[in-house]
Amino acid sequence: MEESCCLLTVRMIGRDLVAVIGLVAAGCAVTPTPCRYDAGAGTCPICRIDRELRSLGEVAPAPHLKKAPDDATRGLWTGKNLQAEPPNPQLYMGCRPCDCATNNALEPWDEWQAQNARAFFKLRGASAPYPVAIVPGFHSGGAIARYRLRIGLRLLRNGWVAALILSGGHRRSGHNEARYLYEEALRMASDLHVDVRDRLFLEPCACHTLTNLRNSLRLMAAMGLPHGLFISDAQMTGQAALFGADLDTIVAEDLKCPVGRVSFLLGYTPLPRVTDRGSGCRAPLSWSNNPIAFMFPNKRLSIFWVSPRLPVGDTVHTALECGHGSRKLLDCEPDNQDAELDGCLPLLGRTDLACKAWEGSLAAPEAGDNDDLR
Numbered sequence: 001m002e003e004s005c006c007l008l009t010v011r012m013i014g015r016d017l018v019a020v021i022g023l024v025a026a027g028c029a030v031t032p033t034p035c036r037y038d039a040g041a042g043t044c045p046i047c048r049i050d051r052e053l054r055s056l057g058e059v060a061p062a063p064h065l066k067k068a069p070d071d072a073t074r075g076l077w078t079g080k081n082l083q084a085e086p087p088n089p090q091l092y093m094g095c096r097p098c099d100c101a102t103n104n105a106l107e108p109w110d111e112w113q114a115q116n117a118r119a120f121f122k123l124r125g126a127s128a129p130y131p132v133a134i135v136p137g138f139h140s141g142g143a144i145a146r147y148r149l150r151i152g153l154r155l156l157r158n159g160w161v162a163a164l165i166l167s168g169g170h171r172r173s174g175h176n177e178a179r180y181l182y183e184e185a186l187r188m189a190s191d192l193h194v195d196v197r198d199r200l201f202l203e204p205c206a207c208h209t210l211t212n213l214r215n216s217l218r219l220m221a222a223m224g225l226p227h228g229l230f231i232s233d234a235q236m237t238g239q240a241a242l243f244g245a246d247l248d249t250i251v252a253e254d255l256k257c258p259v260g261r262v263s264f265l266l267g268y269t270p271l272p273r274v275t276d277r278g279s280g281c282r283a284p285l286s287w288s289n290n291p292i293a294f295m296f297p298n299k300r301l302s303i304f305w306v307s308p309r310l311p312v313g314d315t316v317h318t319a320l321e322c323g324h325g326s327r328k329l330l331d332c333e334p335d336n337q338d339a340e341l342d343g344c345l346p347l348l349g350r351t352d353l354a355c356k357a358w359e360g361s362l363a364a365p366e367a368g369d370n371d372d373l374r
Contacts, residue, residue, distance in 0.1 A: 033248065033249075035312060036252050037258045037310070037312055037317060038312045038313055038315065044258070044310060044311075044312045045248050045280070046247050046248045046251050046259065046260070046261060046262055046281075046310070047243070047247050047248060047261075047262055047263065047279045047280040047281040048261050048262070048263045048280040049263065049273075049280035050263060050265075050280075052263075052280065053261075053263055053305070056311065058227065058305075058307075059076055060227070060263065060265060060305045061073050061076070061129055062265055062266045063129070063130070063155055063158075063160040063161075063229065063265075063266060063303065064158065064160070065151065065154045065155070065158070066154075066158070067158060068158045068159045068160075069128075069129050069158075069159055069160060073129050074127065074128065074129065074159060075127050076128075076129045076130075077127060077128055077129060077130060077131050077162075077226070077227075078126070078127040079123045079124045079125060079126045079127065079131065079162065080124065080125075080127075081224075082120075082123065082124045082223065082224055083223075083224060086116060086117045086120040086121070086223075087120075087219075087222035087223055088222075089113060089116075089339050089340075090339065091218070091222040091320060092215070092218040092219045092221070092222040092320070093205065093339035094205060094215075094324065094334075094335035094336060094337060094339075095169065095204075095205035095333070095334065095335065095337045095339065095342075095345060096108060096337050096338065096339055096340070096341075096342040096343060096344060096345070097109050097110070097112055097169070097170070097176060097178075097204035097205060097339065098170050098176065098344035098345070099170060099175060099176040099179050100170075100174050100175050100176075100355035101355075104355040105355065106170070106174065106344045106347070106355070107344070108343075108344060109176060109179060109204070110340075111179075112178065112179075112202040112204045113339075115182070115200065115201070115202055116201050116202060116219075118198040119163055119198050119199060119200055119201045120201075120223060121198070122163070122197075122198040122199055123162055123163050123199075123223070126162035126163070127162070128159055128160060128161055128162040129159075129160055129161075130160060130161045130162070130227065130228050130229050131161065131162050131163065131220075131225045131226075131227075131228055132161055132162065132163050132164065132165050132201065132220065132225060132228040132229070133152050133155050133156070133160075133161040133164055133165070133228060133229040133230070133231055134164075134165045134167055134203075134212065134213075134216040134228060134229065134230045134231065134306065135148050135149055135151075135152040135164050135165065135166050135167065135181060135231050136148065136167045136168060136206070136209065136212035136216075136230075136231070136232065136239070137166070137167060137168025137177030137178060137180065137181050137206075137212075138168075138177070139168075139172040139173045139177065139207075144233065145177070145180065145181060145184070146184060146188070147233065148231050148232065148233065149166075149181055149184055149185055149188065150188065150192070151231050151301055151303075152164045152231050153185065153188060153189065153192050153194050153196070154192065154194075155229070155231075156194055156196065156199060157192055157193065157194035160229075161228070161229060162199070163199045163200065163201060164185070164196075164199065164200050164201065165201045165202075165203055165216045165219060165220070165228075166178045166181035166182055166185065166200055166201065166202055166203065167181075167203040167206050167212045167215060167216050168180070168181065168203070168204070168206055168207075168212070169204060169205045169206050169207045169333065169345075170204075170207075170344075170345070170347075171207040171332070171333065171345060171347060171348045172207060172347070172348050174347055174355035175355065176204050177204075177206075178202045178203055178204040179202070179204065182200055182202060185200055201219065203215050203216050203219055205333065205335070206333065207332055207333040207348075208329065208332055208333060209239055209242050210242070210250065210251070210254055210255055210325075210329065211325075211329065211333050211335070213230065213259065213262075213306070214255055214257075214259050214319060214322050214325075216230075217259055217260045217306065217307075217308040217319035217322075218308070218319045218320055218322060220308045220319070221260075221308035221309070221318040221319045221320045222320065225308070226307060226308075226309065227305060227306065227307040228305075228306055228307075229265070229303055229304065229305065229306065230262070230303070230304040230305075230306045231301070231302075231303055232301070232302040232303070232304065233300060233301055233302060234267065234268040234269050234270055234300040234301070234302045239302075241269070241270045241271070243262060243264075243269070243281040243282075243302075243304060244264075244269040244270060244271045244279060244281050244282040244283075245271065246279065247262060247279065247281050248279075253326060254325050254326045254328060254329050255322055255325045255326075255329070256322075256323070256325050256326060257319075257321050257322035257323065257325070258310040258312065258317035258318075258319075258321060258322075259308075259310070259319050259322055260306060260307050260308040260309055260310050260318070260319050261305075261306070261307045261309070261310055262280070262281050262304050262305070262306050263280050263281070263304060263305040263306075264280060264281055264282055264283050264302070264304055264305075265303050265304055265305045266301070266302075266303040267283065267300060267301040267302040267303050268283050268300040268301070268302060269281070269282045269283040269302055272284060272285040272286070273285065281304065283302075308320075323335065323336075324336050332348070333345075
Protein backbone atom coordinates (compact mmCIF):
# COMPACT_ATOMS: atom_id res chain seq x y z
CA MET A 1 0.00 0.00 0.00
CA GLU A 2 1.35 3.42 -0.93
CA GLU A 3 2.21 5.81 1.86
CA SER A 4 0.35 9.12 1.92
CA CYS A 5 2.51 12.20 1.35
CA CYS A 6 0.19 14.16 3.62
CA LEU A 7 1.01 11.85 6.50
CA LEU A 8 4.78 12.26 5.92
CA THR A 9 5.31 8.65 6.96
CA VAL A 10 8.99 8.25 7.77
CA ARG A 11 10.24 5.01 9.23
CA MET A 12 12.66 6.62 11.66
CA ILE A 13 10.95 8.64 14.43
CA GLY A 14 13.75 11.20 14.50
CA ARG A 15 13.56 11.77 10.76
CA ASP A 16 9.79 12.15 11.01
CA LEU A 17 10.22 14.86 13.66
CA VAL A 18 12.67 16.83 11.52
CA ALA A 19 10.34 16.54 8.50
CA VAL A 20 7.38 17.96 10.44
CA ILE A 21 9.48 20.81 11.85
CA GLY A 22 10.76 21.49 8.35
CA LEU A 23 7.25 21.94 7.01
CA VAL A 24 6.40 24.31 9.87
CA ALA A 25 9.52 26.36 9.23
CA ALA A 26 8.87 26.40 5.49
CA GLY A 27 5.43 27.81 6.19
CA CYS A 28 7.13 30.72 7.93
CA ALA A 29 9.33 31.49 4.91
CA VAL A 30 9.63 35.13 3.94
CA THR A 31 8.53 36.00 0.43
CA PRO A 32 10.99 38.28 -1.42
CA THR A 33 9.59 41.77 -1.98
CA PRO A 34 10.58 44.48 -4.47
CA CYS A 35 13.34 46.84 -3.34
CA ARG A 36 11.84 49.70 -1.37
CA TYR A 37 14.82 51.97 -1.94
CA ASP A 38 15.23 51.65 -5.73
CA ALA A 39 12.23 50.74 -7.87
CA GLY A 40 14.39 49.34 -10.67
CA ALA A 41 16.72 47.23 -8.54
CA GLY A 42 14.60 44.10 -8.12
CA THR A 43 15.14 42.94 -4.54
CA CYS A 44 17.54 44.37 -1.97
CA PRO A 45 16.90 42.43 1.25
CA ILE A 46 18.32 43.46 4.59
CA CYS A 47 18.61 39.81 5.67
CA ARG A 48 21.14 37.81 3.63
CA ILE A 49 22.16 34.16 3.79
CA ASP A 50 25.88 33.38 3.88
CA ARG A 51 25.91 32.26 0.24
CA GLU A 52 24.68 35.69 -0.85
CA LEU A 53 27.37 37.39 1.21
CA ARG A 54 30.08 35.27 -0.41
CA SER A 55 28.75 36.15 -3.87
CA LEU A 56 29.29 39.82 -2.97
CA GLY A 57 32.86 39.16 -1.87
CA GLU A 58 32.09 39.33 1.85
CA VAL A 59 33.97 37.06 4.26
CA ALA A 60 32.04 36.19 7.43
CA PRO A 61 33.90 33.62 9.56
CA ALA A 62 31.98 32.23 12.54
CA PRO A 63 33.62 33.39 15.78
CA HIS A 64 34.52 31.07 18.64
CA LEU A 65 34.02 31.93 22.29
CA LYS A 66 36.95 29.85 23.53
CA LYS A 67 39.46 29.86 20.68
CA ALA A 68 41.40 32.58 18.88
CA PRO A 69 41.22 32.95 15.08
CA ASP A 70 44.02 31.51 13.01
CA ASP A 71 46.63 33.79 11.46
CA ALA A 72 44.88 34.05 8.09
CA THR A 73 41.55 34.98 9.69
CA ARG A 74 43.06 37.37 12.22
CA GLY A 75 44.16 39.81 9.54
CA LEU A 76 40.88 40.03 7.60
CA TRP A 77 40.34 43.61 8.81
CA THR A 78 42.81 46.31 9.75
CA GLY A 79 42.30 49.85 10.98
CA LYS A 80 45.33 51.34 9.24
CA ASN A 81 43.16 52.86 6.50
CA LEU A 82 40.68 54.59 8.81
CA GLN A 83 40.45 58.37 8.71
CA ALA A 84 42.86 60.31 10.90
CA GLU A 85 40.29 61.86 13.26
CA PRO A 86 37.16 60.50 14.98
CA PRO A 87 33.88 61.26 13.15
CA ASN A 88 31.80 64.24 14.21
CA PRO A 89 29.10 62.97 16.63
CA GLN A 90 26.52 65.00 14.72
CA LEU A 91 26.83 62.37 11.98
CA TYR A 92 25.51 59.53 14.10
CA MET A 93 23.96 60.93 17.30
CA GLY A 94 20.30 61.94 17.54
CA CYS A 95 19.76 62.46 21.28
CA ARG A 96 21.22 64.20 24.31
CA PRO A 97 22.68 61.38 26.42
CA CYS A 98 21.66 61.61 30.07
CA ASP A 99 21.98 59.52 33.21
CA CYS A 100 20.88 59.37 36.83
CA ALA A 101 22.74 61.78 39.10
CA THR A 102 23.53 61.22 42.77
CA ASN A 103 20.29 63.03 43.70
CA ASN A 104 18.26 60.55 41.57
CA ALA A 105 17.50 63.20 38.97
CA LEU A 106 18.43 63.05 35.30
CA GLU A 107 21.31 65.16 34.09
CA PRO A 108 23.30 65.36 30.82
CA TRP A 109 26.11 62.82 30.56
CA ASP A 110 28.92 63.76 28.19
CA GLU A 111 31.74 61.30 28.97
CA TRP A 112 30.77 59.13 25.98
CA GLN A 113 32.30 61.58 23.50
CA ALA A 114 35.85 61.47 24.93
CA GLN A 115 35.61 57.70 25.36
CA ASN A 116 34.60 57.22 21.72
CA ALA A 117 37.49 59.40 20.56
CA ARG A 118 40.01 57.35 22.55
CA ALA A 119 38.53 54.09 21.28
CA PHE A 120 38.71 55.34 17.68
CA PHE A 121 42.42 56.16 17.93
CA LYS A 122 43.03 52.71 19.43
CA LEU A 123 41.04 51.09 16.61
CA ARG A 124 43.24 52.69 13.95
CA GLY A 125 46.12 50.50 15.08
CA ALA A 126 44.14 47.26 15.46
CA SER A 127 43.48 44.22 13.29
CA ALA A 128 40.95 41.42 13.74
CA PRO A 129 38.41 39.40 11.74
CA TYR A 130 35.80 42.01 12.76
CA PRO A 131 36.46 45.59 13.86
CA VAL A 132 33.59 45.70 16.38
CA ALA A 133 30.83 43.71 18.05
CA ILE A 134 27.63 45.49 19.08
CA VAL A 135 26.42 44.66 22.60
CA PRO A 136 22.85 45.91 23.15
CA GLY A 137 21.76 46.69 26.68
CA PHE A 138 18.61 45.60 28.49
CA HIS A 139 16.32 48.17 30.09
CA SER A 140 16.48 46.60 33.56
CA GLY A 141 20.16 45.63 33.40
CA GLY A 142 20.89 42.53 35.45
CA ALA A 143 21.81 39.06 34.24
CA ILE A 144 20.61 39.54 30.65
CA ALA A 145 22.78 42.60 30.03
CA ARG A 146 25.74 40.89 31.67
CA TYR A 147 25.21 37.72 29.62
CA ARG A 148 25.44 39.65 26.34
CA LEU A 149 28.39 41.64 27.65
CA ARG A 150 30.24 38.50 28.69
CA ILE A 151 29.91 37.12 25.15
CA GLY A 152 31.32 40.35 23.74
CA LEU A 153 34.21 40.38 26.19
CA ARG A 154 35.15 36.81 25.28
CA LEU A 155 35.19 37.71 21.60
CA LEU A 156 37.38 40.69 22.45
CA ARG A 157 39.73 38.59 24.59
CA ASN A 158 40.11 35.89 21.93
CA GLY A 159 40.86 38.43 19.19
CA TRP A 160 37.71 38.02 17.08
CA VAL A 161 36.85 41.71 17.43
CA ALA A 162 39.03 44.76 18.02
CA ALA A 163 36.46 46.72 20.05
CA LEU A 164 32.90 46.65 21.41
CA ILE A 165 30.03 49.07 20.80
CA LEU A 166 27.93 49.24 23.99
CA SER A 167 24.45 50.37 22.98
CA GLY A 168 21.55 51.65 25.07
CA GLY A 169 19.82 54.84 26.22
CA HIS A 170 18.07 55.99 29.39
CA ARG A 171 14.34 56.31 28.66
CA ARG A 172 12.69 53.41 30.49
CA SER A 173 15.07 52.76 33.36
CA GLY A 174 16.47 56.22 34.01
CA HIS A 175 20.03 54.89 34.17
CA ASN A 176 21.86 55.01 30.85
CA GLU A 177 22.28 51.45 29.57
CA ALA A 178 25.51 52.18 27.66
CA ARG A 179 27.08 53.66 30.79
CA TYR A 180 25.93 50.67 32.84
CA LEU A 181 27.47 48.27 30.29
CA TYR A 182 30.67 50.32 30.34
CA GLU A 183 30.97 50.14 34.12
CA GLU A 184 30.15 46.42 34.08
CA ALA A 185 32.74 45.82 31.35
CA LEU A 186 35.44 47.44 33.47
CA ARG A 187 34.43 45.26 36.42
CA MET A 188 34.18 42.01 34.44
CA ALA A 189 37.38 42.56 32.44
CA SER A 190 39.67 41.53 35.28
CA ASP A 191 37.75 38.29 35.84
CA LEU A 192 38.01 37.41 32.14
CA HIS A 193 41.61 38.63 31.81
CA VAL A 194 40.81 40.95 28.91
CA ASP A 195 42.22 44.40 28.24
CA VAL A 196 39.35 46.83 27.57
CA ARG A 197 41.30 50.08 27.84
CA ASP A 198 40.15 52.36 25.00
CA ARG A 199 38.43 49.42 23.29
CA LEU A 200 34.84 50.33 24.18
CA PHE A 201 32.62 52.61 22.10
CA LEU A 202 29.44 54.02 23.63
CA GLU A 203 26.14 54.43 21.77
CA PRO A 204 24.05 56.04 24.53
CA CYS A 205 20.72 56.73 22.81
CA ALA A 206 18.98 53.50 21.72
CA CYS A 207 15.87 52.39 23.61
CA HIS A 208 14.63 49.67 21.22
CA THR A 209 16.25 46.69 19.50
CA LEU A 210 15.70 48.34 16.11
CA THR A 211 17.46 51.49 17.24
CA ASN A 212 20.28 49.50 18.87
CA LEU A 213 20.85 48.25 15.33
CA ARG A 214 20.31 51.57 13.54
CA ASN A 215 22.30 53.76 15.91
CA SER A 216 25.23 51.35 16.11
CA LEU A 217 25.34 50.91 12.34
CA ARG A 218 25.31 54.70 11.95
CA LEU A 219 28.33 54.88 14.26
CA MET A 220 30.04 52.16 12.22
CA ALA A 221 29.25 53.96 8.95
CA ALA A 222 30.57 57.25 10.34
CA MET A 223 33.86 55.52 11.22
CA GLY A 224 34.06 53.77 7.84
CA LEU A 225 33.73 50.23 9.23
CA PRO A 226 32.49 47.72 6.63
CA HIS A 227 31.02 45.07 8.91
CA GLY A 228 30.85 43.73 12.46
CA LEU A 229 28.90 41.48 14.81
CA PHE A 230 25.64 41.97 16.72
CA ILE A 231 25.31 39.97 19.96
CA SER A 232 21.88 38.92 21.14
CA ASP A 233 19.99 36.11 22.83
CA ALA A 234 17.26 33.89 21.46
CA GLN A 235 15.39 32.69 24.54
CA MET A 236 15.90 34.81 27.65
CA THR A 237 14.32 37.86 26.00
CA GLY A 238 13.57 36.60 22.51
CA GLN A 239 15.41 39.60 21.05
CA ALA A 240 16.64 37.46 18.16
CA ALA A 241 12.99 36.74 17.26
CA LEU A 242 12.71 40.31 15.97
CA PHE A 243 15.46 39.62 13.45
CA GLY A 244 14.01 36.29 12.38
CA ALA A 245 10.35 37.33 12.11
CA ASP A 246 10.54 39.54 9.00
CA LEU A 247 13.24 42.12 9.55
CA ASP A 248 12.95 43.55 6.04
CA THR A 249 9.31 44.53 6.55
CA ILE A 250 9.93 45.81 10.08
CA VAL A 251 12.85 47.96 8.89
CA ALA A 252 10.77 49.35 6.00
CA GLU A 253 7.81 50.19 8.22
CA ASP A 254 9.61 51.49 11.31
CA LEU A 255 13.14 52.59 10.39
CA LYS A 256 12.09 53.58 6.85
CA CYS A 257 15.66 53.52 5.56
CA PRO A 258 18.32 51.25 4.00
CA VAL A 259 19.92 50.54 7.38
CA GLY A 260 22.37 47.95 6.03
CA ARG A 261 22.57 44.15 5.97
CA VAL A 262 22.15 41.42 8.59
CA SER A 263 22.97 37.71 8.41
CA PHE A 264 22.67 34.98 11.05
CA LEU A 265 26.13 33.72 11.94
CA LEU A 266 26.21 31.67 15.15
CA GLY A 267 23.84 30.28 17.78
CA TYR A 268 20.07 29.98 17.67
CA THR A 269 16.86 31.73 16.57
CA PRO A 270 13.28 30.82 17.59
CA LEU A 271 12.21 30.46 13.95
CA PRO A 272 14.57 28.31 11.85
CA ARG A 273 15.11 28.35 8.11
CA VAL A 274 15.35 25.26 5.92
CA THR A 275 18.53 25.29 3.78
CA ASP A 276 18.42 28.46 1.65
CA ARG A 277 14.70 29.04 2.07
CA GLY A 278 13.43 31.76 4.34
CA SER A 279 15.14 34.68 5.97
CA GLY A 280 18.91 34.98 6.20
CA CYS A 281 18.37 36.28 9.73
CA ARG A 282 17.25 32.81 10.89
CA ALA A 283 19.45 29.94 12.04
CA PRO A 284 19.35 26.82 9.86
CA LEU A 285 17.07 24.04 11.07
CA SER A 286 18.99 21.48 13.13
CA TRP A 287 18.61 19.06 16.03
CA SER A 288 19.58 21.82 18.46
CA ASN A 289 17.78 24.68 16.69
CA ASN A 290 14.11 23.91 16.16
CA PRO A 291 10.78 24.94 17.75
CA ILE A 292 10.68 21.88 20.00
CA ALA A 293 14.16 22.55 21.44
CA PHE A 294 12.96 26.02 22.46
CA MET A 295 10.40 24.43 24.78
CA PHE A 296 13.26 23.71 27.20
CA PRO A 297 14.70 26.71 29.12
CA ASN A 298 18.31 27.46 28.33
CA LYS A 299 20.71 30.30 27.61
CA ARG A 300 20.76 30.57 23.82
CA LEU A 301 23.09 33.11 22.26
CA SER A 302 22.57 34.61 18.82
CA ILE A 303 25.34 36.34 16.89
CA PHE A 304 24.63 38.13 13.63
CA TRP A 305 26.95 39.48 10.95
CA VAL A 306 26.00 43.11 10.29
CA SER A 307 27.08 45.78 7.84
CA PRO A 308 26.07 49.48 7.63
CA ARG A 309 26.17 49.23 3.83
CA LEU A 310 23.34 48.10 1.52
CA PRO A 311 24.30 47.75 -2.16
CA VAL A 312 21.35 48.53 -4.44
CA GLY A 313 22.24 48.33 -8.11
CA ASP A 314 25.19 50.63 -8.68
CA THR A 315 24.52 52.58 -5.47
CA VAL A 316 25.73 51.72 -1.98
CA HIS A 317 23.39 53.07 0.68
CA THR A 318 24.54 53.40 4.29
CA ALA A 319 22.94 53.66 7.71
CA LEU A 320 23.86 57.37 7.76
CA GLU A 321 20.80 57.91 5.55
CA CYS A 322 18.54 56.79 8.42
CA GLY A 323 16.43 59.40 10.18
CA HIS A 324 14.10 59.08 13.14
CA GLY A 325 11.82 56.54 11.46
CA SER A 326 8.15 55.93 12.17
CA ARG A 327 5.96 57.83 14.61
CA LYS A 328 5.99 54.76 16.88
CA LEU A 329 9.78 54.90 17.15
CA LEU A 330 9.86 58.68 17.36
CA ASP A 331 7.47 58.65 20.33
CA CYS A 332 9.64 56.05 22.07
CA GLU A 333 13.01 57.48 21.08
CA PRO A 334 13.19 60.99 19.62
CA ASP A 335 16.08 60.96 17.18
CA ASN A 336 16.07 64.63 16.24
CA GLN A 337 17.93 66.09 19.22
CA ASP A 338 21.25 67.89 19.45
CA ALA A 339 23.75 65.73 21.33
CA GLU A 340 25.34 68.73 23.04
CA LEU A 341 22.67 71.43 23.36
CA ASP A 342 19.23 69.87 23.92
CA GLY A 343 17.84 68.83 27.27
CA CYS A 344 17.35 65.30 28.57
CA LEU A 345 14.51 63.31 27.08
CA PRO A 346 11.64 62.58 29.50
CA LEU A 347 11.45 59.11 30.98
CA LEU A 348 8.82 56.64 29.79
CA GLY A 349 6.21 55.10 32.09
CA ARG A 350 6.38 55.60 35.84
CA THR A 351 9.29 57.93 36.41
CA ASP A 352 9.20 58.96 40.06
CA LEU A 353 11.37 56.06 41.24
CA ALA A 354 13.13 55.13 37.99
CA CYS A 355 16.62 56.32 38.94
CA LYS A 356 16.36 55.12 42.54
CA ALA A 357 15.03 51.70 41.50
CA TRP A 358 17.99 51.22 39.16
CA GLU A 359 20.36 51.04 42.13
CA GLY A 360 19.12 47.53 42.82
CA SER A 361 20.29 46.29 39.43
CA LEU A 362 23.86 47.40 40.16
CA ALA A 363 24.25 44.84 42.93
CA ALA A 364 26.51 41.80 42.77
CA PRO A 365 25.92 39.36 39.88
CA GLU A 366 23.21 36.76 40.30
CA ALA A 367 24.14 33.10 40.67
CA GLY A 368 24.88 31.61 37.30
CA ASP A 369 26.19 34.83 35.76
CA ASN A 370 29.67 33.33 35.52
CA ASP A 371 28.63 30.02 34.00
CA ASP A 372 30.52 29.02 30.87
CA LEU A 373 28.71 29.92 27.67
CA ARG A 374 28.09 26.86 25.61
